[in-house]
Amino acid sequence: MRMRQRMRLFGLVGGGGASSTTLRPEELRQCLYSLSDHNAYLRFNKEPVDTAIKYLEGWFASPDSAELQLSINVGMNGARLSHNHARQYTYVRQTLYLWREIMGDMFRLWCLAEDDLLKRNSYYRLTDTGQGLNRVQAA
Secondary structure, three states: OHHHHHHHHHHHOOOOOOOOOOOOHHHHHHHHHHHHHHHHHHHHHOHHHHHHHHHHHHHOOOOOOOOOOOOEOOOOOOOOOOEOHHHHHHHHHHHHHHHHHHHHOHHHHHHHHHHHHHOOOOOEEEEEOOOOEEEEEOO
């Protein structure tokens, strides 16, 4: 059904004249496919984070449940530090909200990063950042 609607819309577009206000059918097709790609990206990358936030807030928000505790203790299951439920819940929640924002704006972030990398007078240098050698560039 969507394809039929798209093709119907393509038929309503101008006939490819030289006017700058007329969108040629192929240009419109590319715009619609780009929007579809963006929606698919959000569906498969942002929506799972939204679901995780919903589960976290629905199941773990209350510190009263002894069964559903997010607390971690140093030395248990490889943990290197200790956090009570409230602190760990806050950390996980903030992390998921940050990740959701990043996923929702990834295309703009990609464009900005690419613009930075392609600037003529902005070179990067290979630097030991404490996490190995990484390309570092002035912001």
